[in-house]
Amino acid sequence: MNSEPVMPTALKILIAGGFGVGKTTMVGSVSEVPPLETEERMTEASLGVDDLAGVEGKASTTVAMDFGRITIAPELVLYLFGTPGQDRFWFMWDDLAMGALGAVVLADTRRLQASFASIDFFEERGIPFAVGINCFHGRRDCTPEQVSAAMDLDPATPVVLCDVRDRASSKHVLLSVLEAARARASARLASAGGGH
Amino acid sequence: MPEQRWRTGPETGRYLRPYAITGGRTRHSQHAFALITLVVARTAHLADAGHLEPEAAHILHLCRDRALAVAEIAALLDLPVSVVKVLCGDLLDASLILVQSPPGREDQPSVELIERVMDGIRQL
Numbered sequence: 670m671n672s673e674p675v676m677p678t679a680l681k682i683l684i685a686g687g688f689g690v691g692k693t694t695m696v697g698s699v700s701e702v703p704p705l706e707t708e709e710r711m712t713e714a715s716l717g718v719d720d721l722a723g724v725e726g727k728a729s730t731t732v733a734m735d736f737g738r739i740t741i742a743p744e745l746v747l748y749l750f751g752t753p754g755q756d757r758f759w760f761m762w763d764d765l766a767m768g769a770l771g772a773v774v775l776a777d778t779r780r781l782q783a784s785f786a787s788i789d790f791f792e793e794r795g796i797p798f799a800v801g802i803n804c805f806h807g808r809r810d811c812t813p814e815q816v817s818a819a820m821d822l823d824p825a826t827p828v829v830l831c832d833v834r835d836r837a838s839s840k841h842v843l844l845s846v847l848e849a850a851r852a853r854a855s856a857r858l859a860s861a862g863g864g865h
Numbered sequence: 866m867p868e869q870r871w872r873t874g875p876e877t878g879r880y881l882r883p884y885a886i887t888g889g890r891t892r893h894s895q896h897a898f899a900l901i902t903l904v905v906a907r908t909a910h911l912a913d914a915g916h917l918e919p920e921a922a923h924i925l926h927l928c929r930d931r932a933l934a935v936a937e938i939a940a941l942l943d944l945p946v947s948v949v950k951v952l953c954g955d956l957l958d959a960s961l962i963l964v965q966s967p968p969g970r971e972d973q974p975s976v977e978l979i980e981r982v983m984d985g986i987r988q989l
């Protein structure tokens with residue numbers, strides 16, 4: 670039927686990092702729509718409960734997250750999901766990370782440890798990521814190399830200084846993630862080719 | 866403390882109400898949707914939509930001219946993502962929507978796809 674529209678493909682990149690590190694700001698600075706917010710209840714949907722009969726009395730944890738959208742082409746749409754900073758429960762939200770092209774881990778040099786949980790999560794799942802050092806108050810008080818060493822990152826993981834209020838800077842961080850993803854895809858191709 | 870939300874206070878309705886729309890279901894028995902599964906209304910079939918729940922009709926309306934992700938629908942309707950997934954499952958059963966699942970865990974992105982996304986970001 671010719672009236673039925675062509676379905677685009679959707680991709681996503683996650684924006685993670687500690688509380689108040691600039692995730693929502695980054696989503697807003699590159700999204701074509703103001704950041705939207707949605708939520709999921711961990712007890713019911715993600716802890717394996719199919720039906721609410723009998724669990725009404727149980728406490729649930731609501732995890733909210735914001736996201737934006739970038740239309741790359743009519744048939745290709747990229748979604749950016751900011752993960753909730755303080756809430757550890759997003760780690761149980763499988764759907765959130767599944768199939769992600771990559772992730773940004775935003776970090777503040779005054780409290781790098783707030784980003785460690787996100788880094789562990791993406792390393793364990795083999796999701797390519799880049800670390801963005803959000804330079805609050807114009808503080809460029811350390812180099813990417815120092816941060817990489819302090820966080821014990823794989824030297825191949827990109828670390829970039831950024832100000833995510835600035836669209837060009839946020840774009841640069843996204844391109845760093847995609848470079849990491851591309852390197853991963855090339856390596857996969859090379860090892861598949863070498864096997865023949 | 867958290868349990869009390871279920872029994873007292875103005876939030877009670879907010880926590881229980883969304884699942885009344887789905888008859889208490891938090892998952893659809895047939896269809897799995899992702900946060901970025903895209904949904905579009907099958908325009909030719911909108912005439913069959915008269916009997917729908919208001920929320921389901923609202924989804925069809927939002928997705929009439931464009932594809933929206935499940936997460937976008939949830940945000941616009943102010944409903945939990947899991948409720949929207951159940952409603953979309955019912956709409957799919959009724960052949961009222963078309964859906965496009967995103968690449969899954971096994972579909973590793975190609976170099977070409979990643980470079981297309983990079984070009985798109987550069988052009989923003």
Ligand SMILES: Nc1nc2c(ncn2[C@@H]2O[C@H](COP(=O)(O)OP(=O)(O)OP(=O)(O)O)[C@@H](O)[C@H]2O)c(=O)[nH]1
Pocket residue numbers: 687688689690691692693694695751752753754755803804805806807831832833834
């Ligand atoms: N100076 C400066 N301020 C920033 C920058 N990025 C964000 N901010 C500010 O920092 C505050 C927190 O930013 P958000 O984007 O809300 O941070 P978030 O990571 O989404 O926070 P949560 O979702 O609460 O974890 C806001 O007031 C921003 O305006 C930056 O690069 N430089």
Ligand SMILES: [Mg+2]
Pocket residue numbers: 692693694735751
């Ligand atoms: Mg935020």
